[in-house]
Amino acid sequence: MKRLINTSRVKSPWLIHFDCGSCNGCDIEVLACLTPVYDIERFGILNVGNPKHADILVVTGTVNHRNKKALKNVYDQMPEPKVVVAVGACGTTGGIFREAYNVVGGVDKIIPVDAYVSGCAAKPEAIIDGVVIALGKLAEKGKKVDQGIFERLENTQNFIKSR
Amino acid sequence: MNMNDAIAVLAALFLAPLIGGLVAGLDRKVTARLQGRYGPPILQPFYDVLKLFGKEKMIVNYWQIVCAYMYLVANILTVVLLALQSDLLLIFFVLAVGGVFLVIGALAAESPYSQIGAQRELIQMLTYEPLLILVFVGIYLETGSFKISEIIATYHEPLLISLPLLFVVMGYALVIKLKKSPFDIATSHHAHQEIVKGVLTEYSGPYLGIIEISHWFETVFLLGLCALFWHTSFLWMAVLVVATYFGEVLVDNVCARLTWRWMLPHAWTGGLIMSFANYFWIFEKIK
Ligand code: SF4
Numbered sequence: 001m002k003r004l005i006n007t008s009r010v011k012s013p014w015l016i017h018f019d020c021g022s023c024n025g026c027d028i029e030v031l032a033c034l035t036p037v038y039d040i041e042r043f044g045i046l047n048v049g050n051p052k053h054a055d056i057l058v059v060t061g062t063v064n065h066r067n068k069k070a071l072k073n074v075y076d077q078m079p080e081p082k083v084v085v086a087v088g089a090c091g092t093t094g095g096i097f098r099e100a101y102n103v104v105g106g107v108d109k110i111i112p113v114d115a116y117v118s119g120c121a122a123k124p125e126a127i128i129d130g131v132v133i134a135l136g137k138l139a140e141k142g143k144k145v146d147q148g149i150f151e152r153l154e155n156t157q158n159f160i161k162s163r
Numbered sequence: 164m165n166m167n168d169a170i171a172v173l174a175a176l177f178l179a180p181l182i183g184g185l186v187a188g189l190d191r192k193v194t195a196r197l198q199g200r201y202g203p204p205i206l207q208p209f210y211d212v213l214k215l216f217g218k219e220k221m222i223v224n225y226w227q228i229v230c231a232y233m234y235l236v237a238n239i240l241t242v243v244l245l246a247l248q249s250d251l252l253l254i255f256f257v258l259a260v261g262g263v264f265l266v267i268g269a270l271a272a273e274s275p276y277s278q279i280g281a282q283r284e285l286i287q288m289l290t291y292e293p294l295l296i297l298v299f300v301g302i303y304l305e306t307g308s309f310k311i312s313e314i315i316a317t318y319h320e321p322l323l324i325s326l327p328l329l330f331v332v333m334g335y336a337l338v339i340k341l342k343k344s345p346f347d348i349a350t351s352h353h354a355h356q357e358i359v360k361g362v363l364t365e366y367s368g369p370y371l372g373i374i375e376i377s378h379w380f381e382t383v384f385l386l387g388l389c390a391l392f393w394h395t396s397f398l399w400m401a402v403l404v405v406a407t408y409f410g411e412v413l414v415d416n417v418c419a420r421l422t423w424r425w426m427l428p429h430a431w432t433g434g435l436i437m438s439f440a441n442y443f444w445i446f447e448k449i450k
Binding site: 007039041044 | 191195198199200201202203204207209210211212213214216217218219220221363364365367368371
């Protein structure tokens, strides 16, 4: 059963796309993945608008002082297991906006990032590759989450026994 | 309870979710093909639900848990009652209870999206419930009974022949109930919409999975109602059900979402006119 759930995790990643101060170049490429040409729904990937339903957070663009709270908030609302993909030169490092006074930098300054996709703008193929890498991590994390549950159960059992 | 009933109940409990899930998968595949895409595997809905069960439990209000389970129970009950060939009116009320619990669960969370979604869901219920009642009354006028077992035992020609307009009315109700375009106002299966996921916004993880499974039961139940319109021959029943569902998917894909201000008057006037036309036809025949 645990194995089944874990394969399902990899087969049905729902992603949420968060535009964190991108120039919209990367956003267009993310949306291009949904079109008939790339059709990521083939892999069961759905673009959901709700962090509470999502497994993968795809972030485009730089983080600045105003929207870092929003980014953190979206990340915190996603239930475990979850992974983050930073897309574009901006998302990974801050890109050409890196030196700007209002920019914090890449996405990894605020939340842990599992996969980086380079490019300005990142190609749809590259984005799909990034998501696939993230899926591997998702499976690993999923195992850990399950372990967590069973360990917790074990602790409870031990506790009851010791009483 | 005799042996046949027991088998019917078991089939309703275990076969219905399988069929419902497969139908949902086919639905997504056909939709993708209609949009020129390749589409997900047929088993995708099962993967989705299994994944949802593996997610962390996250709730805003404990009522959501109760409501998700009640919605599931009510939907299972409708399918079981249908399999037991019980009373149409009874089934109708159980269906209404399920719908109400979904709305209560959404109202229990304070998010504006789920609140608006819940209001819209209520309006949708207001729209399709009278239509369904009209259909059931039509079936009663024609066959003289609300009980499915009696209808099957005493009435020996397809209901579709004497109630064609009521079948169209039911198609209307079906589009609304299955949450398909142009009436996917409260929540939508595809991508996002202006109120994110509407009623389902605040349900997440395992509870969303439960609601998804309830939706499979709901689909099976509604298709079962369709099947009732051609209960004499198994082959034609299957043809009717498949044609109806394909029609729904087609309508889903060619329509844009409408507002409730359009839905309510049009569904009601259209539904009322067609139902009463059909009633008059029945009375003429009886005379
Ligand atoms: S990486 Fe390039 S295309 Fe993407 S958001 Fe930054 S500047 Fe725009």
